[in-house]
Amino acid sequence: EPEVTQTPSHQVTQMGQEVILRCVPISNHLYFYWYRQILGQKVEFLVSFYNNEISEKSEIFDDQFSVERPDGSNFTLKIRSTKLEDSAMYFCASSRGGGGNIQYFGAGTRLSVL
Amino acid sequence: GESVGLHLPTLSVQEGDNSIINCAYSNSASDYFIWYKQESGKGPQFIIDIRSNMDKRQGQRVTVLLNKTVKHLSLQIAATQPGDSAVYFCAETGITSGTYKYIFGTGTRLKVLA
Numbered sequence: 470e471p472e473v474t475q476t477p478s479h480q481v482t483q484m485g486q487e488v489i490l491r492c493v494p495i496s497n498h499l500y501f502y503w504y505r506q507i508l509g510q511k512v513e514f515l516v517s518f519y520n521n522e523i524s525e526k527s528e529i530f531d532d533q534f535s536v537e538r539p540d541g542s543n544f545t546l547k548i549r550s551t552k553l554e555d556s557a558m559y560f561c562a563s564s565r566g567g568g569g570n571i572q573y574f575g576a577g578t579r580l581s582v583l
Numbered sequence: 584g585e586s587v588g589l590h591l592p593t594l595s596v597q598e599g600d601n602s603i604i605n606c607a608y609s610n611s612a613s614d615y616f617i618w619y620k621q622e623s624g625k626g627p628q629f630i631i632d633i634r635s636n637m638d639k640r641q642g643q644r645v646t647v648l649l650n651k652t653v654k655h656l657s658l659q660i661a662a663t664q665p666g667d668s669a670v671y672f673c674a675e676t677g678i679t680s681g682t683y684k685y686i687f688g689t690g691t692r693l694k695v696l697a
Binding site for chain 1: 615617619624625626627628629632634672674676677678679681682683684685686687688689690
């Protein structure tokens with residue numbers, strides 16, 4: 470069964486450093502998403518991406534965040550200068566279509582900012 | 584504000600019994616609802632979805648009920664098994680409002696007792 474894969478599973482970084490979280494969405498999906506989950510809290514939407522551009526983003530997704538689809542298979546989330554409060558589990562998701570289509574999630578990348 | 588919330592943070596059931604997990608939503612514009620299961624160390628796994636033009640949908644051992652009058656969603660799991668132990672999230676989105684983001688609830692932990 471096709472699945473969303475994310476790497477690395479755990480990323481440790483120093484405050485102020487840049488990190489790139491990587492995702493390989495399901496191959497025939499066209500919509501891509503990033504969510505995050507701070508420990509013990511809700512899963513929160515960050516951004517959606519379609520046709521090589523951001524279609525929607527949340528207030529969390531400020532100028533420190535960026536997304537990119539550098540090739541036909543990868544989808545990345547970059548945090549330019551990490552803060553302690555960026556420590557969370559980051560989930561990538563993809564869906565075949567937009568609204569009303571099931572979003573399938575990866576296993577997540579745990580980001581620890583020290 | 585608009586939010587999705589869960590009534591019970593933890594639900595313990597005997598193996599073989601039926602489980603009912605509840606969810607309240609406050610955004611009357613939401614028209615698509617999804618239940619996810621999250622096991623420890625894994626990403627959210629799709630269970631079942633329902634659109635607002637339905638009030639009931641059945642899957643394998645699971646049923647989702649939607650009551651739009653009181654903005655309530657429930658997930659029923661028949662003959663609960665140890666493998667059903669996980670955190671269950673409901674999520675909402677608004678297809679007709681053009682958003683792709685899912686708004687997740689807090690989550691309910693289901694514990695299956697042998």
